[in-house]
Structure formats: C-alpha cells, structure tokens
Amino acid sequence: MFAPHSPSATDILGANLTASGDHLLGTDPLGRDIYSRLLYGARLSLLGPAIVVCAATLFGTSLAIASAWWGGRLDRVIARGVDVLFAFPALLVAILAVAIFGHGLWAPVVALAIAYTPYLARVVRTVAVRERSLPYIDALHLAGLSGWRICTRHILPNVLPMVRAQATIGFGSALVDLAGISFLGLGVQAPDAEWGLMVSDGRSALLNGYPMESISAGFMIIVTVVAFNVLGERLAQRSEVDR
Structure with missing residues (x-):
C-alpha cells in the first residue's frame, strides 16, 4: 500500500541514487528503491520474531504451569531440562540449526524458539508457584475442580500479565538475533x-559514500527493539502493581 516501487525491481542505470521525490531514501547498488525494500523488509523482520515469541511463550508457559502445579519429580525434571537449555546461547543454537538444515528463515526461527523457551519458563514458573500456594487454589481443589480447570481458568489468567511482559521483551531480543543471523548471510537470502540483510548488503555502498541502506535498516532495528523493550518494561511494572 505504501511502497512506491517493487522491492526486487533492479535498475543498474539508477544505482546509488540519493534521496529524491521518486526514491525517498535513494537506491542501492542494484538500483532497487531502499524505501520500498525497508517497508517490505518489515514483513520478514517482524514475522520471524513473532513466531519465535509465540512458540516460546506457548511451550514455556505450559512447562511452567505444569511444573508449578505438579511439583515434585516433574518439577525437578523440567528444572534440569531448563538448566541444560540455558547452557546454549540462543544465537549459537540458531547458527547450528542453519548449518544443519540450510539457510532461510525457518531453521533459525525454530532454533530460537527452543532457545527462548527456558527464559520465559523460569520467570513464569516463579509467578505460577506463588499463585499455586495461595489459599483460594486449595479451596477450588476442595470444591472438586480438576487440576486442568484450575490451571486454565484461574492460574493461567493470573500469570498472563507477566507472560505478556516477558514475551514483549523477548520480541526485541529475537529481532536482534534474527537480524544478526541475516547479517552474517545465514538467514533470509x-x-x-529483510532489515538485517539490508544492513549487510549496504556495507559496500557505505564504504563508497552511500550509507542510506545500512543506516535506514539499522535505524529501524534499533527503534523497533527499543519500542518493544520499553513496552515490555511498562507491562512488567503494571503487572507488579496489579498484583
């Protein structure tokens, strides 16, 4: 709707143009409109972190609530599994996934979803254990409600504010990791x-005095990450106040 040109349309004769009315941010070394590529790049740049956060939130919250509710041996097994996952840096796991399954968006997305799960699970488990110990949970249990219903209808809604806050903060981290993978040439091709790929593609033009591609893509990454981090911190503060 807003892109004036196709993001993949090349024009060698129009390479490295400065900003103008037809090309708001100029063109890259292949003559592609930087503004249009920046807008289209938001699709993959935001889709990847969204999938990572949704998958990590789903699995992490499920593990955390199960661990808090059942406790005992299951809690210890989940805790040890989370500790093992903590030993592997998220970016390294993503690079290993790319080395095994090949370049593209999905291999690093799946790897980062797995790597981000323990971070969310540990925070949510702390809140869920505190919720599990409240007297109203025992009252519901004595009233005959099943564990599944208590977890889904009572514990889960009360931990959702913290889940939202952690997921929002995790979105910014996932965006940076995926952009870094694309910058290295291991992600989107x-x-x-894609913003990380645009930063990488613009390096040669940057050295030749045409910095707009790298700067504009890097600026979008920074602004988006800061925005999600600020939003996540506000949500976390609000969840604590509500409690």
Whole structure:
C-alpha cells in the first residue's frame, strides 16, 4: 500500500541514487528503491520474531504451569531440562540449526524458539508457584475442580500479565538475533528484503559514500527493539502493581 516501487525491481542505470521525490531514501547498488525494500523488509523482520515469541511463550508457559502445579519429580525434571537449555546461547543454537538444515528463515526461527523457551519458563514458573500456594487454589481443589480447570481458568489468567511482559521483551531480543543471523548471510537470502540483510548488503555502498541502506535498516532495528523493550518494561511494572 505504501511502497512506491517493487522491492526486487533492479535498475543498474539508477544505482546509488540519493534521496529524491521518486526514491525517498535513494537506491542501492542494484538500483532497487531502499524505501520500498525497508517497508517490505518489515514483513520478514517482524514475522520471524513473532513466531519465535509465540512458540516460546506457548511451550514455556505450559512447562511452567505444569511444573508449578505438579511439583515434585516433574518439577525437578523440567528444572534440569531448563538448566541444560540455558547452557546454549540462543544465537549459537540458531547458527547450528542453519548449518544443519540450510539457510532461510525457518531453521533459525525454530532454533530460537527452543532457545527462548527456558527464559520465559523460569520467570513464569516463579509467578505460577506463588499463585499455586495461595489459599483460594486449595479451596477450588476442595470444591472438586480438576487440576486442568484450575490451571486454565484461574492460574493461567493470573500469570498472563507477566507472560505478556516477558514475551514483549523477548520480541526485541529475537529481532536482534534474527537480524544478526541475516547479517552474517545465514538467514533470509537475497533478493528478499529483510532489515538485517539490508544492513549487510549496504556495507559496500557505505564504504563508497552511500550509507542510506545500512543506516535506514539499522535505524529501524534499533527503534523497533527499543519500542518493544520499553513496552515490555511498562507491562512488567503494571503487572507488579496489579498484583
């Protein structure tokens, strides 16, 4: 709707143009409109972190509530599994996944979803254990409600504010990790538009005095990450106040 040009349309004669009315941010070394590629690049740049956060939130919250509710041996097994996952840096896991399954968006997304799960699970488990120990949970249990219903209808809604806060903060971290993978040439591949890939593609033009591609894509990454981090911190503060 807002992109004036196709993100993949090349024009060698129009390479490295400065900003103008037709090209708001100029063109890259292949003559592609930087503004259009920046807008289209938001699709993959935001889709990947969204999938990572949704998957990590689903699995992490499920593990945390199960661990808090059942406790005992299951809690210890989940805790040890989370500790093992903590030993592997998220970016390293993503790079290993790319080395095994090949370049593209999905291999690092799946790897990061697995790597981010323990971070969310540990925070949510702390809140869920505190909720599990409250007297109203025992009252519900004595009233004959099943564990599944208590967890889904009472514990889960009360931990959701913290889940939202952690997921929002995790979105920014996932965006940076995926952009870094694309910057290294291991994620999204040309001619697709993606912010990390645009930062990498613009390096040669940057050295030749045409910095707009790298700067604009890097600026979008920074602004988006800061925005989600600020939002996540506000949500976390609000969840604590509500409690």
